[in-house]
Amino acid sequence: MPSTIPLRDAIKRGRGARPALIWRSAGVRLALAAFPLWCTAAVLILWTPWRLKLLVGGVASLAFASPAAGLLATALLAPFGATLQTLLGVPYRMSEAIVLAFLAGWLLRGRLDPRGPALPSAMAAAGWLLALTVVCSIAASAFALAQYPGLLPQTARDLLQAYYIYPDRVGVIEGARLLEGLALASATLFVFRLRPSIAVSLPATLCVSGAAAATLAVLIWRDIGPATLVERYARLGYRVAHVGDPNAAGSYFAMLVCLALGMAGRASGRARAGWMALVVTNAVGLWFSESRTAIAAAAIAAALAAAWVRSGHWTRRARIAALGMVLVVGIGASFGRAKLLERDPTFRGGGFRQQFNATSFRMIAARPLSGVGIGQYYQTSSLFLSPRMAWIYGFENAHNYFLQVAAELGIPGIALFLIWIGAAALVIARALARVADPRLLGAAAGVLALLITCLTSHPLLVNEVAFSFWIQFGLALGLAESSLMNAAPLADHPQAGARRRKFWPVAALTAAAIVGAAAVRVARGPVEPPRSTVVDGLYEWETAEDGRRFRWTEGYASLFVPADVTRVSVPARVPIDRRAITPMGVEVASGGVLLGRTRVGDSWTTLVVALPEMSPPAKLKRIDLKVDRTWQPALYIAGSADLRDVGVQVGECELER
Known part of the structure; x- marks a missing residue:
């Protein structure tokens, strides 16, 4: 039984439907195209290497002439942005340049299909509201930057003249990556409706691109290939070549x-052999990445897909129970392995991930409605990391993409993102329940596998991976909708218009709330670290026998000072003269960089710390302390009942600007 109906006929049945707004209004379409069009034109007009002009101009021209061909070129080239940057010798974000060139050509081409991307209503509404959330977040960060004379105009000039090498201050790059992903998924669905044959050619292009990346990794591992890539492998020791994050x-x-497994399941003969070769080659790339999470995610997704196929003739209740059992076993095995790894003294990833999650939750609690700002997580993390994590990393991402979105865009932002994903997942689930299409099952399993890895890492912060994901996401939705086209298309359903009209009041209220949350974020000013021992590693203030105020440190502790401070004098001591305790070594760092080490005895010693410059709009600097050992005063000081684990006493600091 064919798994899809002829898409041309389905599209013709929808010709009488009211076109999507993007195709009804040339003004709206050109407004959406303005950013990708300018970025593409800037590469072609301003001084850039001719090879870069040829690449970007070629993709834009191809997308304008044939959106399907442009999409295939984008799927093939986007994973190699970092590699192209090295080979061309230009410090550009090549993957983003390719994607924006495609989007510019696609939007300028116009209304080939008057219905546009057939996104479910909830998905479309969530996408537009998420875009508004990102724009408001960037605007709030820009308002904060405007307090520094000359910085906001300089930022605007950088955006206009050198976007692809722009040092991000207000979250434009991170926000653009997310919105480009939504646009890329929509464009993929649009092209799928226009050219159903990409149901085969697009998966082939994606998998061939992955096979090329895996082959490149093997060659670089064997010291074969461009010298710069070989040197990077030798320096970092990663067995992957096309991206820097294994x-x-x-x-x-x-x-x-x-x-590739899903496509192999549908193919036969030589075609199946070709797909199996792509399975093996991409599996080699997966093995070379040495990512335990990714390997486990692939296994869980494949097991769920296999259970779905094997249970096709079962009742719905039995099928759900079987899938739930597979999921529980997979998650249980993952947790069991995580517990074993935590007991391994040579492995520290599991415990660190828990601390990263705690950092994210503290950040969310600080700004639950507006977030700290798109693209601001990394810089803001120094205010919320535990003292030990701050000592090791200085700054770090969330290592959980969903928590990173929640921290940057607030609870409304992550809710809209999950609605966008969830609405598509419902369509895919309905299609899989109706027709067992191996292509759809494989594409959906791949999307699920990557989303599973987002729970412990952040692949969607890497352009080369994120853009490939959104293309496959759009492909899975397109395959699902083609399986459901036997029924009347959503836009032609007699109740579809009424449902869409009900969305408008809710969407308008949500939009107003998003704008209001951004305004509240601006009014509240810069985020501050929570006053808690879990963040600063310092106990409450006490008074010494000489009248000096002090705080005990734990094994790791942190001090926060204004960003304009250049030098800090920190008095410290250990109030006991015992060989087992004193002198105590105290190391000082800031931003993950060691600044010095001082031995502290039973008299007050001043630690003089010269601090590096901080880029606006940062308001605080963090000074991290690490002591050689902790001890309990009750065991060493007569008459003391203090059983806390402490390090040294730290007095009130003197600040120099």
Whole structure:
């Protein structure tokens, strides 16, 4: 039984439907195209290497002439942005340049299909509201930057003249990546409706691109290939070549292994042999990434897909129970392995992930409605990391993409993102329940595998991986909708218009709330670290026998000072003269960089700390302390009942600007 109906006929049945707003209004379409069009034109007009002009101009021209061909070129080239940057010798974000060139050409082409991307109503509404959330978040960050004379105009000039090498201050780059992903998924669905044959050619292009990346990794591992890539491998020791993050590379290969398996399940003869070769090659890339999470995610997604196929003739209740059992076993095995790893003294990832999650929850609690700002998590993390994590990392991302979105865009932002994903997942689930299409099952399993890895890493912060994911996401939705086209298309359903009209009041109220939350964020001013021992590692203030105020440190402790402070004098001592305790070594760091080490005895010693410059709009600097050992005063000081684990006493600091 064919798994899809002829899409041309389905599209013709929808010709009488009211076109989507983007195709009804040339003004709206050109407004959406303005940003990608300017970024593409800037590459072509301003001084850039001719090879870069040829690449970007070629993709834009191809997308304008044939959106399907432009999408295939984007799917093929986007995973190699970092590699192209190295080969061309230009410090550009090449993957983003390729994607924006495609989007510019696609939007300028116009209304080939008057219905546009057939997104479910809830998904479309969530997408537009999420875009509004991102724009308001950037605007709030820009308002904060405007307090520094000259910085906001300079930022605007950087955006206009050198976007692809722009040092981000207000979250434009991170926000653009998310919105470009939504646009890329919508464009993929649009092209799928226009050219149903990409149901085969697009998966082939994605998997061939992954196979090329895996082959490149093997060659670089064997010291074969461009000298710069070989040197980077030798320096970092990563067995992946096309991206610098091995966990993100693992997520990418896990997604493509599932996709290739699904395509192999539908093919036959030589075509199946070709798909199996792509399965093996991408599996080699997955193995080379050495990402435990990605390998486990691929196994869980494949097991769920296999259970879905095997249970096709079962009742719905039995099928759900079987799938739930597979999921529980997979998650249980993952947790069991995590517990074993935590007991391994050579492995520290599991415990650190728990602390990263705690950091994210503290950040969410600080700004639950507006978030700290898109693209601001990394810089803001120094205010919320535990003292030990701040000592090791200085600054770090969330290592959980969903928590990172929640921290940056607030609870409304993550809710809209999950609605966008969830609405598509419902369509895919309905289609899989109706027709067992191996292509759809493989594409959906790949999307699921990558989303699983987002729970412990952030592959969608890596352009080369994120853009491939959104293309496959749109492909899975397109395959699902083609399976459901036997029924009247959503836009032609007699109740569809009424449902859409009900969305408008809710969407308007949500939009007003988003704008209001951004305004409240601006009014509240910069975020501050929570006053808690889990963040600063300092106990409450006490008074010494000489009248000096002090605080005990734990094994790790942190001090926060204004960003304009250049030098800090920190008095410290250990109020006991015992060989087992004193002198106590105290190391000082800031931003993950060691600044010095001082031995502290039973008299007050001043630690003089010269602090590095901080880029606006940062308001605080963090000074991290690490002591050689902790001890309990009750065991060493007569008459003391203090059983706390303490390090040294830290007095009131003197600040120099």
